[in-house]
Amino acid sequence: xxxxxxxxxxxxxxxxxxxxxxxxxxxxxxxxxxxxxxxxxxxxxxxxxxxxxxxxxxxxxxxxxxxxxxxxxxxxxxxxxxxxxxxxxxxxxxxxxxxxxxxxxxxxxxxxxxxxxxxxxxxxxxxxxxxxxxxxxxxxxxxxxxxxxxxxxxxxxxxxxxxxxxxxxxxxxxxxxxxxxxxxxxxxxxxxxxxxxxxxxxxxxxxxxxxxxxxxxxxxxxxxxxxxxxxxxxxxxxxxxxxxxxxxxxxxxxxxxxxxxxxxxxxxxxxxxxxxxxxxxxxxxxxxxxxxxxxxxxxxxxxxxxxxxxxxxxxxxxxxxxxxxxxxxxxxxxxxxx
Amino acid sequence: xxxxxxxxxxxxxxxxxxxxxxxxxxxxxxxxxxxxxxxxxxxxxxxxxxxxxxxxxxxxxxxxxxxxxxxxxxxxxxxxxxxxxxxxxxxxxxxxxxxxxxxxxxxxxxxxxxxxxxxxxxxxxxxxxxxxxxxxxxxxxxxxxxxxxxxxxxxxxxxxxxxxxxxxxxxxxxxxxxxxxxxxxxxxxxxxxxxxxxxxxxxxxxxxxxxxxxxxxxxxxxxxxxxxxxxxxxxxxxxxxxxxxxxxxxxxxxxxxxxxxxxxxxxxxxxxxxxxxxxxxxxxxxxxxxxxxxxxxxxxxxxxxxxxxxxxxxxxxxxxxxxxxxxxxxxxxxxxxx
Numbered sequence: 001x002x003x004x005x006x007x008x009x010x011x012x013x014x015x016x017x018x019x020x021x022x023x024x025x026x027x028x029x030x031x032x033x034x035x036x037x038x039x040x041x042x043x044x045x046x047x048x049x050x051x052x053x054x055x056x057x058x059x060x061x062x063x064x065x066x067x068x069x070x071x072x073x074x075x076x077x078x079x080x081x082x083x084x085x086x087x088x089x090x091x092x093x094x095x096x097x098x099x100x101x102x103x104x105x106x107x108x109x110x111x112x113x114x115x116x117x118x119x120x121x122x123x124x125x126x127x128x129x130x131x132x133x134x135x136x137x138x139x140x141x142x143x144x145x146x147x148x149x150x151x152x153x154x155x156x157x158x159x160x161x162x163x164x165x166x167x168x169x170x171x172x173x174x175x176x177x178x179x180x181x182x183x184x185x186x187x188x189x190x191x192x193x194x195x196x197x198x199x200x201x202x203x204x205x206x207x208x209x210x211x212x213x214x215x216x217x218x219x220x221x222x223x224x225x226x227x228x229x230x231x232x233x234x235x236x237x238x239x240x241x242x243x244x245x246x247x248x249x250x251x252x253x254x255x256x257x258x259x260x261x262x263x264x265x266x267x268x269x270x271x272x273x274x275x276x277x278x279x280x281x282x283x284x285x286x287x288x289x290x291x292x293x294x295x296x297x298x299x300x301x302x303x304x305x306x307x308x309x310x311x312x313x314x315x316x317x318x319x320x321x322x323x324x325x326x327x328x329x330x331x332x333x334x335x336x337x338x
Numbered sequence: 339x340x341x342x343x344x345x346x347x348x349x350x351x352x353x354x355x356x357x358x359x360x361x362x363x364x365x366x367x368x369x370x371x372x373x374x375x376x377x378x379x380x381x382x383x384x385x386x387x388x389x390x391x392x393x394x395x396x397x398x399x400x401x402x403x404x405x406x407x408x409x410x411x412x413x414x415x416x417x418x419x420x421x422x423x424x425x426x427x428x429x430x431x432x433x434x435x436x437x438x439x440x441x442x443x444x445x446x447x448x449x450x451x452x453x454x455x456x457x458x459x460x461x462x463x464x465x466x467x468x469x470x471x472x473x474x475x476x477x478x479x480x481x482x483x484x485x486x487x488x489x490x491x492x493x494x495x496x497x498x499x500x501x502x503x504x505x506x507x508x509x510x511x512x513x514x515x516x517x518x519x520x521x522x523x524x525x526x527x528x529x530x531x532x533x534x535x536x537x538x539x540x541x542x543x544x545x546x547x548x549x550x551x552x553x554x555x556x557x558x559x560x561x562x563x564x565x566x567x568x569x570x571x572x573x574x575x576x577x578x579x580x581x582x583x584x585x586x587x588x589x590x591x592x593x594x595x596x597x598x599x600x601x602x603x604x605x606x607x608x609x610x611x612x613x614x615x616x617x618x619x620x621x622x623x624x625x626x627x628x629x630x631x632x633x634x635x636x637x638x639x640x641x642x643x644x645x646x647x648x649x650x651x652x653x654x655x656x657x658x659x660x661x662x663x664x665x666x667x668x669x670x671x672x673x674x675x676x
Contacts, residue, residue, distance in 0.1 A: 149640035153491035153583035206636040245491035298544040302487035
C-alpha cells in the first residue's frame with residue numbers, strides 16, 4: 001500500500017493534536033509524520049502510535065518531501081507558510097479561513113461535495129466548524145428538496161478559541177466558584193455562567209464574521225449561490241461541541257417523517273430523535289466523536305406550506321468541525337488519486 | 339395613602355423570595371405581608387424592610403383579610419389553594435401556568451396589555467418567563483408593524499427550575515471540576531458544561547410545552563390569534579437570565595434604524611446595540627435587574643422584502659420573567675382601581 005509523508009502545521013494546538021488522534025484512529029497510510037509548530041514548541045514531543053515525534057519549527061523549508069500538509073494555524077501563519085508547502089509539491093488541507101472563499105480553492109465537506117477535491121490547485125480548504133456541522137445535518141434533506149434559506153441560532157463551545165478558550169472556561173468557572181475576580185483574556189467578557197453573542201468582528205449590517213460564514217461557505221459548498229442564511233452566533237459555556245437550532249425553508253414539500261427517513265441513512269449523521277424518551281442531541285454526548293447528531297425535527301409553525309422544518313443538531317467542534325473533516329478530506333483525496 | 343394586605347403563596351421559593359425584594363424596592367403600599375409556604379417551612383423567618391416575618395402554613399383559610407395574593411407555586415398547589423383566595427375576596431396574581439389560557443383570566447405583561455387587568459374575575463395570570471421577555475422586547479415593534487410570526491431559539495437559565503435548579507448547576511460544576519460523578523436530579527441530564535433541548539414534556543408534533551407557550555400565551559397577550567411561533571427552548575448552564583434569538587416577520591416594512599428608534603423609547607427595554615464597541619445584551623448583565631436588554635438588531639437575510647428583522651434579547655428570569663412582572667401587575671391593578 002502506498003504511504004504518505006504528512007506534516008501538521010500547528011501541531012500543538014487543539015485542532016493539530018486532534019488531527020494526530022484522527023490520523024491514528026483511522027490508520028492513515030503514513031510513511032512519515034512531521035509536527036510543525038512555532039519556535040517555542042521545538043523539541044516538545046508527542047506520541048503517535050508507537051512513535052515519539054518531536055516538534056520542529058515551521059519555516060518555509062519545512063515542507064520538502066511532504067505529500068500532504070494539514071494546516072491548523074491562524075490565517076496569517078497559513079498565508080505566510082502554506083504557499084511554500086504547495087511549491088514543495090504537497091497538497092494542503094487548510095483549516096484557517098484564509099483560502100475558503102478563493103475561487104481556485106475547493107471548500108469541502110466530504111459527505112457533501114467530495115468531487116470538488118478534484119478542482120484543487122494545491123490547496124483544499126476545510127470549512128468553518130458551525131458550517132460543517134450544519135451542512136452535514138442538512139445535506140440529505142437538501143438533496144431531496146433544495147434548501148433555499150436557513151434561520152440559524154448557534155450555541156458554540158469555547159474550543160472554537162482553541163486550548164486558550166478551553167483553559168479560560170476552566171479557569172473562570174473555578175474563579176467564580178471561589179468568589180475570585182474574573183478577568184477575561186480570550187473572550188471579550190466572562191464566559192463562565194454567561195453567553196456572548198459575538199464571534200469575530202462585525203460588518204456594516206451588524207452581522208459577525210462567524211455569522212456570515214454559514215451563508216458564504218454554505219453557498220460555495222452546496223453550489224447554491226442563492227442560499228440565504230440569517231445566523232446568530234453565540235458563545236456558550238460548553239467545552240467542545242457546537243449546537244445549532246436550524247429552521248430550513250425548502251423549494252418543495254418535505255414532512256418530518258421523510259426528513260427522519262433521509263437522516264437515518266445520512267453519512268456522518270446520527271439521528272437522535274425520540275423526545276418522549278428524552279432522546280435528542282446534546283453537546284456532551286457528541287464530544288470526542290465524529291458524528292453530527294440531529295434531532296428535535298418538527299414542522300415549522302410559521303409557514304402553512306409544508307416546505308419548512310426546524311431541527312436541533314450538535315457536533316464536536318474540534319473533531320468533525322475541524323480535525324476529522326480535514327483528515328477525511330485527506331483520505332478522500334488519496335482515494336480519488338489512487 | 340391606602341395600604342394593602344398582601345400574601346405571597348410560595349414565599350420560600352426563588353420567585354417568592356424575589357417578590358419580597360421587588361415589593362420592598364418599589365415601596366409597595368403594604369399594610370401586612372403574609373408569607374405562606376408548605377408545612378415544613380413554618381416558622382422560617384425572612385426580613386422585609388425592618389420587619390421580621392415568619393412563614394405560615396398555606397391552607398384554604400390563609401387568605402382571610404388579604405387584598406392581594408401573589409402566587410409563586412406549581413400548578414397543582416395553585417389550583418388547590420388560589421380559588422380560596424378568590425373566595426376570600428383577594429385578587430390573585432398567579433405565576434403558575436394553571437390559569438394562563440383560561441378565557442376568564444387575563445394574562446398580563448404590564449408594558450404590553452395593562453388594560454386586560456380590568457377583565458379579571460379574581461385571578462390575573464403572570465405569563466411564562468420566556469414569553470414575557472420576548473414580548474417586552476418586541477412590543478413596540480409590534481405596535482408599529484404587526485408581528486405575524488416569530489422564529490425563536492431560547493437559551494434558558496437554570497433558575498427556571500427554581501432554587502433546586504440553581505443548586506443543581508452549582509453542585510454539578512463543582513463535581514465536574516473535582517472529577518466526581520454527576521447525578522442529575524432536577525434536569526434530565528447533566529446541565530454543567532452541557533445544553534438540554536427539553537423544557538417540559540412534548541406534544542404529538544414534537545414541540546415541548548415550554549416551546550408552545552410563546553405562541554399560545556403570545557396570541558392571548560397581544561390579542562393576535564393569528565400569531566405563529568416556531569420556538570426551540572434550550573436549557574443552558576447560566577444561573578438566572580434567559581436569552582433569546584428572535585427572527586420577526588412583520589406585516590409591513592420596518593428597518594433596523596426604525597426598530598432601534600422604537601426600542602430606545604420602549605418601556606421595560608434597554609437598547610444595548612453597539613456591537614463594534616462590544617455592546618450587546620448578555621445574561622450576566624441582566625441578572626438581578628428588571629429591564630429586558632435588546633440588541634444585535636439586523637436585517638433578516640432570508641427575505642428580500644424589508645419586512646423582517648432578527649435580534650437578541652436577555653432578561654432576568656426570576657425578576658422580569660416572574661416576580662417583577664407579578665408585582666408590576668399588582669401595582670397596575672391598584673392604580674386602575676384607585
